[in-house]
Amino acid sequence: MNSPPSSTPVSTGSCQCGDIRFELPTEPFASVICHCNNCQKSGGSAFASNLFFRQSQVKVLDPKDRIKWYEDNTTTSKRPILRGFCTTCGSKLFGRPTPPPHHTSLVNDPFFLVSSGAVDDIHLKTGKWLPTMEGFCDPWKRTWLPKKLDGIESFAKPFKIKAKF
């Protein structure tokens, strides 16, 4: 299933200043909106839009060593997450949830979240990697957002990520 990171990437992306770049050699296995308060604060926006990969599927290019990982220990799901951002421009790029210890496949190759806004060509009107799930709607989803979004399954509380790609 996984192409090696050295193959031609399906997509590329970067932080705003370009010091950190990344290559995505495969499709994400899920595209998820998170309304939790920590995602709102870390991204400075109303919600987070994350693409889910495995760690081995994302090639991070950071020649100037600009990435810093903030350890978020106050998540609603109670699973700590490392949030990776660029120390030059502040763009929030990645998330690495700490896997539960019993789940060996995740220990060896954990989830690796990529902020969809950092992907180079995702703005194109091709319907690329549209979100299929949204979580932590209660109580944080903004009241001005549509209650029901086309093709998106809504969850009030923690939820299990379903692979759609």
Ligand SMILES: [Zn+2]
């Ligand atoms: Zn940057």
Ligand SMILES: [Zn+2]
């Ligand atoms: Zn969140």
